[in-house]
Amino acid sequence: MIIVDELSFKHVEKPGFRHFVQVACPQFHIPSRVTIARDCLKLYYSEKDKLREMFKTCQRISVTTDTWTSIQRINYRCLTAHFIDHDWKLHKKIINFCPISSHKGEAIGKEVEACLEYWGIDDKLFTFTVDNASSNDVACAHLSRMVRRTGCINDGKNLHIRCIAHIINLIVWDGIREHGVCIDRVRNAVKFVKNSPARLLRFKDLVQKSNIDSKSSLSFDVPTRWNSTYIMLETALKFQRVFSGLSLPDGEDLKDNERPPEPEDWKKVERLVLFLEGFYVLTKRVSGSHYVTANKGLGEIASMYDMLNSWEQSEDLNFQAMAIAMKKKFDQYWGNVDKMNKFIYVALLLDPHSKLVIVELTLIDMHGKEKGMKLANDVKEFTCTLFEEYRKMYASNIPQSTQSGDNFEMDVDNSRRVRFDDYMKNLKEKAKRMKGTSGYAISELDRFLNDQLGPEEEEQDTLTWWGKNGERYPILNRMACDILAIPLSTVASESAFSTGGCTLDLFRSSLTPKMVQALLCTQDWLRANRESIVDVEENLK
Numbered sequence: 001m002i003i004v005d006e007l008s009f010k011h012v013e014k015p016g017f018r019h020f021v022q023v024a025c026p027q028f029h030i031p032s033r034v035t036i037a038r039d040c041l042k043l044y045y046s047e048k049d050k051l052r053e054m055f056k057t058c059q060r061i062s063v064t065t066d067t068w069t070s071i072q073r074i075n076y077r078c079l080t081a082h083f084i085d086h087d088w089k090l091h092k093k094i095i096n097f098c099p100i101s102s103h104k105g106e107a108i109g110k111e112v113e114a115c116l117e118y119w120g121i122d123d124k125l126f127t128f129t130v131d132n133a134s135s136n137d138v139a140c141a142h143l144s145r146m147v148r149r150t151g152c153i154n155d156g157k158n159l160h161i162r163c164i165a166h167i168i169n170l171i172v173w174d175g176i177r178e179h180g181v182c183i184d185r186v187r188n189a190v191k192f193v194k195n196s197p198a199r200l201l202r203f204k205d206l207v208q209k210s211n212i213d214s215k216s217s218l219s220f221d222v223p224t225r226w227n228s229t230y231i232m233l234e235t236a237l238k239f240q241r242v243f244s245g246l247s248l249p250d251g252e253d254l255k256d257n258e259r260p261p262e263p264e265d266w267k268k269v270e271r272l273v274l275f276l277e278g279f280y281v282l283t284k285r286v287s288g289s290h291y292v293t294a295n296k297g298l299g300e301i302a303s304m305y306d307m308l309n310s311w312e313q314s315e316d317l318n319f320q321a322m323a324i325a326m327k328k329k330f331d332q333y334w335g336n337v338d339k340m341n342k343f344i345y346v347a348l349l350l351d352p353h354s355k356l357v358i359v360e361l362t363l364i365d366m367h368g369k370e371k372g373m374k375l376a377n378d379v380k381e382f383t384c385t386l387f388e389e390y391r392k393m394y395a396s397n398i399p400q401s402t403q404s405g406d407n408f409e410m411d412v413d414n415s416r417r418v419r420f421d422d423y424m425k426n427l428k429e430k431a432k433r434m435k436g437t438s439g440y441a442i443s444e445l446d447r448f449l450n451d452q453l454g455p456e457e458e459e460q461d462t463l464t465w466w467g468k469n470g471e472r473y474p475i476l477n478r479m480a481c482d483i484l485a486i487p488l489s490t491v492a493s494e495s496a497f498s499t500g501g502c503t504l505d506l507f508r509s510s511l512t513p514k515m516v517q518a519l520l521c522t523q524d525w526l527r528a529n530r531e532s533i534v535d536v537e538e539n540l541k
Contacts, residue, residue, distance in 0.1 A: 054091075062161075076099055110142065175275070191220065218232075234277075243260075295354065
């Protein structure tokens with residue numbers, strides 16, 4: 001309870017708790033806070049031994065790193081291991097939580113290497129997901145050299161995974177800046193209402209009289225969290241009529257962004273909310289920690305590309321400028337296909353509900369038919385090479401595969417513009433209308449690609465499909481186990497919207513680094529099967 005619910009050690013000495021225990025179980029002897037602290041460390045070491053044994057049986061491990069900050073402004077580095085076990089269950093385990101000794105890339109790489117060696121998994125590192133700090137590039141280069149010594153897939157060339165949530169943050173902020181004035185006006189209106197109990201009471205009275213059917217309440221946004229700005233605007237938009245009925249401050253002495261929202265501002269906010277909604281949903285989707293996200297990456301990137309292209313054609317010059325600014329940032333990270341880790345393509349190909357046909361359609365949508373087909377063929381060639389590496393590693397008695405060069409022919413509607421939720425659905429409907437390839441399915445990989453797409457009712461659980469069908473594809477089964485475990489984001493859910501990182505609470509900030517690590521790691525391990533890490537991180541802020 002102390003660990004899972006983040007209670008201080010002295011909680012057991014508080015009168016209310018002692019009275020509760022005395023009433024509930026008079027025979028129970030309440031330990032002192034010193035004993036509680038000692039027991040927490042014992043539990044930490046016990047759970048650590050269990051995790052070490054689990055690592056011995058898993059195949060390969062992908063690692064993410066994130067930065068936390070204490071109230072004393074001490075930075076901590078959090079390392080998290082992600083892997084799929086033999087029962088096809090995805091695991092996320094914090095394996096290190098220590099003060100940062102240096103922000104230099106080489107030092108980061110050595111710290112990660114030391115941690116992996118301590119856990120005995122330095123020879124199992126598959127990918128390393130990080131944000132776009134230049135120091136992380138150096139750290140990844142160091143780890144690539146390490147895995148080439150200890151044993152790796154594809155010579156460690158695909159070790160580095162860039163955090164998609166972080167890139168989306170950068171893209172969204174470039175767009176939000178284009179609408180700074182109208183956002184500031186709505187923000188000031190919200191502050192004007194919420195900063196006065198009398199005005200807030202008047203506001204609620206007007207809401208009731210206006211018969212607005214909404215249980216939402218006004219909320220401030222947080223500068224480092226764009227999702228809070230989205231939620232603030234979305235909520236305020238519901239009460240637009242009420243704001244118009246209030247006497248908001250106005251005058252010639254006010255700056256342009258300090259004036260009350262005008263009708264034109266509300267129109268911009270309405271479109272901005274619609275625009276941000278897609279990115280809000282997308283970020284939550286790629287930041288999950290208890291379901292696979294690797295197979296969603298390419299489709300989400302493509303749907304974002306499609307949406308930005310659509311908004312670039314907007315007749316509203318302000319939104320056109322916003323889309324252009326965001327598209328420029330998008331192209332900086334994803335415009336050059338060589339900058340994308342090829343495992344992202346393979347993950348979609350290994351999704352039984354997508355396979356190569358969806359990879360092809362997605363790349364054609366983004367790059368045109370000629371270039372898209374070339375890229376799709378490159379993906380298939382890379383997958384074949386990867387397959388052969390796994391075949392030699394795990395099943396040397398299986399004959400070398402013969403690869404078919406046949407491709408799908410596609411009728412591509414370049415004018416299609418769809419929303420996030422419809423993008424992949426439309427591609428899969430088109431895939432079902434297409435004819436299968438000709439030739440013989442000689443290899444295991446060919447058989448998998450030529451088989452029908454997985455049934456729609458199982459689409460939400462790719463791991464279940466592989467758990468049921470893995471024996472049919474023994475080598476691909478090994479590939480999928482490694483690749484589908486790759487996390488696309490360094491942080492989970494709510495934290496993915498933040499540019500300010502995670503913060504330790506007052507109690508944990510007062511503890512020694514050793515005890516902080518013990519509590520954070522043990523909490524993560526104990527809570528793994530109880531609730532989402534979303535709640536864990538949100539409660540620590």
